[in-house]
Amino acid sequence: MNRKKRKRDKNTAKIKTSYYTISSPKLPEPFCGYRIVHLSDLHGTLYGRNHKVLIQKVREAAPNCIMMTGDMADQSQGAIPRLIDLCSRLCRHWPVYFIDGNHEQCLKEKEQASLQRGLKRAGVIQLKNSAQELVYKGASIQVYGLVMPMVYYKDWFREYRWGIKFTVQDAERLLGMPRGDSFRILLAHNPLYFPAYRDWGADLTLSGHIHGGIICIPGLGGLLSPEVKFFPKYDGGYFWEEGKQMVVSRGLGNHFLFRLWNPPELAVITLKHP
């Protein structure tokens, strides 16, 4: 094996693909087998030249669409053009749904404008406290995107805050009342408020933000949340509460500290009509 190939294989090996099956009687039959690739918290990381490694991983998953749940770009050097380039490449093959995370919301005005322009040009479906009908084989479900105001992340001193509540009423104020009876996917960057999302009416929530707890302690789970809380409840993986489901991506990049025993994750979610 030559050096170039060895290096490529090493890069590919860095991303772990996780598989989840989401079963619900609310899912229309044609959606049985529908596959979503869930990407989150890339933080400007580049996997291979022109994102070759990441795109190859997506291709292997053979998705019907891609859903991005925030912090795909941040203020690091080159993160915005890299994300726009990635989205342009992905949009050629798959519909790409996108919500802002706290890091996109913190971009300076000029950076924010360039990101928005680039994503629009790429053809990304941006959801900002709005919904979009996802139609497949004549059936449909709803995809909602929540962009939570920064007050739910940080205080006036730009420090992560603890203990602020996000209620069902807050979800209604931002997203409106859930429409109709169809299956609802909610893209929400911060999984901390799963009880509110669930009680609002999200059948499946896709989240990120926690980066798998940054350091994963075998048998105990993720160690730290970005708010520096130890052993966050929703650190990564699959959660089920009151008949509602959530998948929390462990993220593809990093923002502070380092990832330990916690490989970057690409999640593949297969919908199933029981």
Ligand SMILES: [Fe+2]
């Ligand atoms: Fe993040």
